[in-house]
Amino acid sequence: MGYCEDIREMIGDSPLIIVRPSVAIINYKEEIFLSQNVDGIWTIPGGTLQLNESVEECITRIVFENIGINIKALKLFGVYSGQELINRVDERYHTVAIGYLCTEYEGEITPESNQGIEAGFFRFNQ
Template identity: 75%
Template sequence: MSRNVGGTWTIPGGALQLNESVEECITRIVLEDIGIKIMKLKLFGVYSGKELINRVEVSGDEYHPVAIVYVCTEYDGEITPENNQAIEAQFFKLNQLPEQIVPFIKNKLVELKGQLTKIKDSY
């Protein structure tokens, strides 16, 4: 997870560039923002709805993103946030999430934890 220093924790994300796949986009953004090279992704879900509406503070404009969420199962490197963006980043265990976390993200991580528990219990 990452956040602007002192801000709310979230997961890396951003906008697609021209001619870029969703997988290429998230791979690029994670590498740029926190220095991790993603090697393997698994689609977790595609989400939209009222809880995702964002507002630009300066203009007050609202936009409605679609969240395409992946779970990274293989990566290379260590977290090294880009210094000039004042970003801090770290890994959290699913049962030790930080207090200041975007509610939508927290709900999806709790959902992921439940799915992983079901898979583990079926073995």
């Protein structure tokens, strides 16, 4: 189990604050990387912070695990929280979202088959 699941076991149904870094990866053509999940929702890479991990380490790990590239540099875009980030499916989770931009990475994107049904770079007007 991960950190959030371990805490959930201890606190039951009480609200839990989770930290969720995400990254907009932009290629040299100024296209953004998006993946479509099994629910049909298009997203940028992101995940949940684990114990003893910095947010930068977290997003770097998530990106490598899910799409196979190494992040070389991150630029903070913004930090978001509040009512609009309470999980709509399970209101026991309140999110602090930390957004990054990345234009420096290496490797070839190879999405994990269980992470999405389609992925790639798209023009912003798509």
